[in-house]
Amino acid sequence: MTTATKPRVLDHPTREEIRLEGVLHALSDAVRLRIVSDMAQADGAELSCSFFDLPVTKSTRTHHFRVLRESGVIEQVYRGTAKLNALRRDDLDTLFPGLLDSVLRATDAQTARLGA
């Protein structure tokens, strides 16, 4: 019997399974908006969870990334032992043209208005 040879794969919705309600819910949190905003600035790069400077505990951080993954906003893949994250921009832009960009602009506008 062999073990531990199968790569770990995390569950993601297919493009067709992504729902607007779930995406908006995933984005309705200040920490998750910050993660998505940082990812958008990284322009498609895969980033580790620890890349993000967030004022939350490790378990809360893990929760936020899971909400983003399960709603279809981000993709999480294992590369060796690292879990890397990227925005599913193509999927979101195809399903909901302009939505992600308007949310990112709104996040910037609110940050400018209220301070970080």
Next chain:
Amino acid sequence: MTTATKPRVLDHPTREEIRLEGVLHALSDAVRLRIVSDMAQADGAELSCSFFDLPVTKSTRTHHFRVLRESGVIEQVYRGTAKLNALRRDDLDTLFPGLLDSVLRATDAQTARLGA
């Protein structure tokens, strides 16, 4: 002592108090998206809660309108005994340009994709 002469006024956030996270949360529900979508089509008209054809109980309906009001998405005012509703489009468009329109387009796109 006189009673019941004061008009009932419901709590609303001022424009400055509206938060993106709250707006996105308010919009992250199929029934509330439908209410907002119907209001947008009414083009500024004040509509009673009973105008909307929704597959929910009266108390759930009331809850959804309250979430929309408390987040700043809609205004609810009493006109005599009727409670009327209208989108706060000016406030939302000023704070978050393009956001509401992109959500409305995304709602239409999803409805067309999945059926009503």
